[in-house]
Amino acid sequence: MTRIRGAQASGCANDVHAHANQPPPRLRRSAGALAKAEACALLVALSLTLAGVVVSAQQRPNFTGTWKYVSSTPPNYPGSNGWGVPSPTVVVTQTGTELTIESGQFGAASMKVVYKLDGTDTVWDGTSSSQSGSTAVVKWRTKASWDGNRLVLYTWNTALNQMRDIMSLSGGQLTIVRATEQPGPSTNATLTYTKGS
Amino acid sequence: MHRLRLSLFAFLLAGLGFELLPSAASMQQSRVDPAKGGVGDITGPYEVPDPKWPEWAHPYPKPGYIWGSQGGVFAESPNRIYLANRGELKLPDRVPPNFPGNWGFFNQQAATQPIANMVNCIVVVDGNGKLIEAWNQWDKLFEWGRGPHQVYISPYDPERLVWVVDDMRHVIYKFTHDGKRLVQTLGVLDEFGDNDDLTRFRRPTMIDWLPDGTFFVADGYGNTRVVKFNKDGKPLMKWGTRGTGPGQFNTPHGIAVGGSPPRVFVSDRGNRRIQVFDVNGNFLEEWPGIAPHSMMMSADEHVWAVDSISDRIVKFDLSGHAEYSFGQFGTRPGYTWAMHQISADQDGNLFIAEVFGGRTQKYRPKPGADPTQLVRGRSLMPMAGGTR
Numbered sequence A: 001m002t003r004i005r006g007a008q009a010s011g012c013a014n015d016v017h018a019h020a021n022q023p024p025p026r027l028r029r030s031a032g033a034l035a036k037a038e039a040c041a042l043l044v045a046l047s048l049t050l051a052g053v054v055v056s057a058q059q060r061p062n063f064t065g066t067w068k069y070v071s072s073t074p075p076n077y078p079g080s081n082g083w084g085v086p087s088p089t090v091v092v093t094q095t096g097t098e099l100t101i102e103s104g105q106f107g108a109a110s111m112k113v114v115y116k117l118d119g120t121d122t123v124w125d126g127t128s129s130s131q132s133g134s135t136a137v138v139k140w141r142t143k144a145s146w147d148g149n150r151l152v153l154y155t156w157n158t159a160l161n162q163m164r165d166i167m168s169l170s171g172g173q174l175t176i177v178r179a180t181e182q183p184g185p186s187t188n189a190t191l192t193y194t195k196g197s
Numbered sequence B: 001m002h003r004l005r006l007s008l009f010a011f012l013l014a015g016l017g018f019e020l021l022p023s024a025a026s027m028q029q030s031r032v033d034p035a036k037g038g039v040g041d042i043t044g045p046y047e048v049p050d051p052k053w054p055e056w057a058h059p060y061p062k063p064g065y066i067w068g069s070q071g072g073v074f075a076e077s078p079n080r081i082y083l084a085n086r087g088e089l090k091l092p093d094r095v096p097p098n099f100p101g102n103w104g105f106f107n108q109q110a111a112t113q114p115i116a117n118m119v120n121c122i123v124v125v126d127g128n129g130k131l132i133e134a135w136n137q138w139d140k141l142f143e144w145g146r147g148p149h150q151v152y153i154s155p156y157d158p159e160r161l162v163w164v165v166d167d168m169r170h171v172i173y174k175f176t177h178d179g180k181r182l183v184q185t186l187g188v189l190d191e192f193g194d195n196d197d198l199t200r201f202r203r204p205t206m207i208d209w210l211p212d213g214t215f216f217v218a219d220g221y222g223n224t225r226v227v228k229f230n231k232d233g234k235p236l237m238k239w240g241t242r243g244t245g246p247g248q249f250n251t252p253h254g255i256a257v258g259g260s261p262p263r264v265f266v267s268d269r270g271n272r273r274i275q276v277f278d279v280n281g282n283f284l285e286e287w288p289g290i291a292p293h294s295m296m297m298s299a300d301e302h303v304w305a306v307d308s309i310s311d312r313i314v315k316f317d318l319s320g321h322a323e324y325s326f327g328q329f330g331t332r333p334g335y336t337w338a339m340h341q342i343s344a345d346q347d348g349n350l351f352i353a354e355v356f357g358g359r360t361q362k363y364r365p366k367p368g369a370d371p372t373q374l375v376r377g378r379s380l381m382p383m384a385g386g387t388r
Helices: A002-012 A025-059 B002-026 B136-142
Strands: A065-073 A089-094 A098-103 A111-116 A122-129 A135-147 A150-157 A161-170 A173-181 A187-196 B065-067 B070-077 B080-085 B088-090 B122-125 B131-134 B150-153 B162-166 B171-175 B182-186 B204-209 B215-219 B225-229 B235-239 B252-258 B263-268 B273-278 B283-288 B292-297 B303-307 B313-316 B322-326 B339-344 B350-354 B359-365
Touching (some): A065 A173, B070 B359, B150 B204, B150 B339, B162 B204, B252 B303
Parallel strands (some): B204 B252, B292 B339
Antiparallel strands (some): A122 A135, A161 A173, A173 A187, B150 B162, B204 B215, B225 B235, B303 B313, B339 B350
16 A cells, blocks of 8 residues: 555546546545556566566676585485586586586586576587497587576486576575486485685 | 306396295295295296297397397387387497397497487388388487486377386476477476475486376486376476485386275386385385386286396285296397386287397297286277277
């Protein structure tokens, strides 16, 4: 109600037109005022929603930085056959449109992987290597989506490696809730990183 | 060397298998009822009918390629059999002259190595293995995964929609009977959810139905639960957590529904047992000592389980008595390597898809076979508008 009064006060509810065959003036005014109030309420609600979206976007964390591995739960999480292994260092670069991760978590060698922040896929051809040393040229694909202040990252390749990382920032630490899938056993872990150089 | 190791392993398992079922039963004191059959009973009451095997249902890959892992098989009728193939594998440049035509010959699991080309993933063949339909229009669905995990038609569905589970892409597809239309996708493609997520699966494995269309999904490799859906695919409930206790799972890989009142039989593969629940997920009992890849409710209300450890097919009554078993690990005709789905047609033929052997074999009842030892497929509802 306060918002509606505020809208009326700002000039939204001034103009009530009179027409033939209309109800008595008091009722007409009442109906017109109600319609105006509804329109203004809608306008205000829309403005507030848009403002909320902007604020929400502004509040989204920026994961940019060089992150040093601290610990995992469960302890000494090994990843899965060379996939999803916690990298000692993860370098993240985030712009308004994409996030890039450079890390050893995608296989035996360090690799740069891009995630578009508009939710669309990024697909490319690359190698997939394991700790056992075998490599193959495969297709890779990534996807990112926001879940509040958490960023959900998916990484897939056609060598049947899959990883879901849910990233969040708190107290200067980067937390990655990691889940991996391969034809073998699934893995789950929470990884903690701290800012380093 | 690898072959020798496998052979030794199989021999030891076979030896164990001779005792496995009775000892499993002996853990349930009241159920001691040693299963008939045993080591050497390789094909049980069946024979492999086609002397040209493995030409049965194998003419499709292009030259230089061979079918890879066979995830599933469903015999709708003696002349309409759905095969779920996990893509085709490139053969080595030089193939030995005695190569029989299935990847298992190389003593290499056909499931994941090498990377398969996802073509001819769902095909329909007649009783002679002759191609009737190739659903190549859907091959692209499997490109980022490892192909279809299993294939089914609900016995209670007059439309005979065809369900395909894709574990690695975390979805279940429902196609029209002719494969022309994808009717429904359950789960979110490529996204995996955790145990409490009713929108996403995490590598689902198998389905079975109640007569009213309610269905249960074993989920699966990644999660440790069963999800119950209504006939329209709306999730109703879930049960299960990770662990070894009653109602807990480690790789629920198979599921079968039947009995009166109906019960849900879940293959808790990683815990080497079958767990039994009512339709609301209340734990009833467990049958230890078997780790099935897959299970099937037969027309005569028995649970047929294909054991991932012993490579044997075991017939249980609904109280958990192991009544009969047969089968043996191997790559020669009639032997199996990782049976992943079984299905029987109305003529008594049995079809077995092997994920590691890389083939689907057809078994025909031997003349005079004991009918109690035959796998009897459940009758399907008459198809609306007549069969194709």
